[in-house]
Amino acid sequence: xxxxxxxxxxxxxxxxxxxxxxxxxxxxxxxxxxxxxxxxxxxxxxxxxxxxxxxxxxxxxxxxxxxxxxxxxxxxxxxxxxxxxxxxxxxxxxxxxxxxxxxxxxxxxxxxxxxxxxxxxxxxxxxxxxxxxxxxxxxxxxxxxxxxxxxxxxxxxxxxxxxxxxxxxxxxxxxxxxxxxxxxxxxxxxxxxxxxxxxxxxxxxxxxxxxxxxxxxxxxxxxxxxxxxxxxxxxxxxxxxxxxxxxxxxxxxxxxxxxxxxxxxxxxxxxxxxxxxxxxxxxxxxxxxxxxxxxxxxxxxxxxxxxxxxxxxxxxxxxxxxxxxxxxxxxxxxxxxxxxxxxxxxxxxxxxxxxx
Numbered sequence: 206x207x208x209x210x211x212x213x214x215x216x217x218x219x220x221x222x223x224x225x226x227x228x229x230x231x232x233x234x235x236x237x238x239x240x241x242x243x244x245x246x247x248x249x250x251x252x253x254x255x256x257x258x259x260x261x262x263x264x265x266x267x268x269x270x271x272x273x274x275x276x277x278x279x280x281x282x283x284x285x286x287x288x289x290x291x292x293x294x295x296x297x298x299x300x301x302x303x304x305x306x307x308x309x310x311x312x313x314x315x316x317x318x319x320x321x322x323x324x325x326x327x328x329x330x331x332x333x334x335x336x337x338x339x340x341x342x343x344x345x346x347x348x349x350x351x352x353x354x355x356x357x358x359x360x361x362x363x364x365x366x367x368x369x370x371x372x373x374x375x376x377x378x379x380x381x382x383x384x385x386x387x388x389x390x391x392x393x394x395x396x397x398x399x400x401x402x403x404x405x406x407x408x409x410x411x412x413x414x415x416x417x418x419x420x421x422x423x424x425x426x427x428x429x430x431x432x433x434x435x436x437x438x439x440x441x442x443x444x445x446x447x448x449x450x451x452x453x454x455x456x457x458x459x460x461x462x463x464x465x466x467x468x469x470x471x472x473x474x475x476x477x478x479x480x481x482x483x484x485x486x487x488x489x490x491x492x493x494x495x496x497x498x499x500x501x502x503x504x505x506x507x508x509x510x511x512x513x514x515x516x517x518x519x520x521x522x523x524x525x526x527x528x529x530x531x532x533x534x535x536x537x538x539x540x541x542x543x544x545x546x547x548x549x550x551x552x553x554x555x556x557x558x559x560x561x
Contacts, residue, residue, distance in 0.1 A: 207269035207282075207359035207392050208234050209255060214264035216250050224250045226416040227264070232409060237386050237393045241403035242413035243439070248396045249364060251413075255394060256362050257281050269359060284353035285362040288369060290345045292337040292352075298324075299333040302352045319355040326385070327351050343374045350382070354389065361386070361393040367402065379405055400440050404428065412436050434557040437479050443515060445551065446525040447479040461522030466498070472552040472560050482515065482528040484549035487535065488542045498550065500525070500543040504535045518543065 209232040216225040225247045232238045240248040253259035255266055257278035265272050273281050284305075292301050299320055306316045324330045327347045337345055346366060353361060363382075367375045383406055386393050397403055403410055403424070410424045412435075420432040431437035437445040450458040450466055458466035458475065466478070487502075502520035514533035518525050520543055527543055535541060552560045 208232060208267075209238070209360060209392060209394065210265075210267040210270075211251070211255070212265045212267070214251070214254060214266060215262045216247070216254060216259065217262045224416055225254070228413075228416075228418050229264075230411055230418065230421060232392060232394065234392055235390045236408040237383070237395060237406060238409040238411060239395045239397060239403045239407035240411045240413060241397055241400055241407075241439075242419075244398060245415075246413040247416040248398075248413050252362055252364055252394060252396045255360075256283055256285055282359040283362055284356050284358040284360075285364065286346075286349050286353050286366045288365045290337070290349045292345060292348060294337050297334055297336055298329060298340070298348050301337070301348055302355055305352060305356050316355075319357075320351075323351045323354045326354070326388075342370050343378060346370065346378060347381075350385070354385075359392065361391050363393065363395040365396055365398070367397075368399075375399075375402070382406065401442060404440070412439065414439075430559070431551065432559050434477055434479070434553050437551060437553070441481060443482050443526045443528075445479045445481050446485075446523075447477050447553075448521050448523045448525070449477050450475060464501070464521055474554045474560055475552040476555040477553040477557070479551040479553070480545045480549055482526045484545060485525075485527045486544045487516065487527055487529060488544055489539075498545045498547065500545075502541055502543045504537050504539045504541065506537055507533050507535060509533065 211228055211230045214225060214228045215223065217223045228251060240251060242248050250259055254261050257273065257276065261274050265274055267273065268281060293304065296304070302320045302323065303316050306319065324333055327350065329347055329351055332340065332344060340348065367378050370378060379402060395406060407424045409421065410427055411421050412419045412427065414435050420427050420436050427436060428440055431440060431445070434447055438447060449461055452458055460466060500520040502518035502525065504516055504518050506517040508515040508517065509532065512531065514529050516527045516529060516533055516535055518527060525543065554560050
């Protein structure tokens with residue numbers, strides 16, 4: 206097994222475009238690290254540098270404490286699973302899985318053993334004599350994973366492997382990938398733009414933005430305590446409600462519509478405050494808990510999603526979303542109060558960084 210360490214890694218393309226800006230990450234042995242961020246944030250470029258498919262402008266990439274900057278992809282002992290499967294259409298499933306081992310000169314009986322053992326794990330045994338065109342998208346993805354697994358690499362690299370699948374199949378494959386990675390115990394780096402995929406898969410989550418790492422940590426820790434407004438708005442569905450505030454001469458805060466904020470003690474540098482949709486309650490005429498932040502709101506839309514409903518409301522000069530259990534009693538046009546306890550608030554400064 207292996208650790209993967211990136212130390213001040215940069216990638217600058219001709220013309221001065223800096224795609225990756227001084228990224229440092231330490232990925233523990235056997236961990237599944239997910240790089241998540243919007244399109245163009247540098248996550249796939251970073252993965253390709255780990256793989257050796259992209260040159261490194263500065264910094265070092267180490268696999269198992271060995272700097273691999275000058276080492277080619279085939280010598281890094283990694284296996285990569287691509288978005289488009291990259292299967293040979295004229296080869297049967299068995300031959301696609303065996304191809305890399307044959308190129309390495311692995312004995313025929315060893316190839317057969319590894320392919321069949323892996324096919325059994327991935328429930329591909331009945332499909333070994335089929336060609337890719339005869340397989341579903343999920344089956345093709347399993348074959349691509351099987352081709353990587355038979356090599357027994359030190360590191361697995363996944364480049365948005367589920368993006369071509371429908372929503373239901375993506376959910377199934379997430380579970381399979383997580384279970385398989387745990388059972389194999391292989392250090393893995395996984396790239397996705399889907400924050401739900403990132404949250405459910407990651408042991409270590411890396412949130413990227415514009416070539417930089419915004420936050421690294423346990424997925425739930427990042428969700429509960431985002432380091433910046435970018436992370437707060439990117440992680441979570443719906444994302445965190447973020448409302449701008451201004452500080453008056455008397456030390457108090459006010460919202461964009463001029464209404465006062467009465468729960469801002471200890472956050473003198475705050476320029477934005479936020480709360481998760483599930484961390485707010487709504488009230489019509491009920492008493493408001495003492496010390497809670499209260500926003501006068503008008504319901505603009507109601508979105509039922511099964512067990513819960515989302516209320517989209519205009520409040521404090523902004524639009525906010527509140528998650529309520531079951532069927533929503535509110536209807537568009539209703540006036541209500543949104544209540545948030547102080548301990549559920551998040552405060553950010555003018556640069557978008559967390560203030561506590």
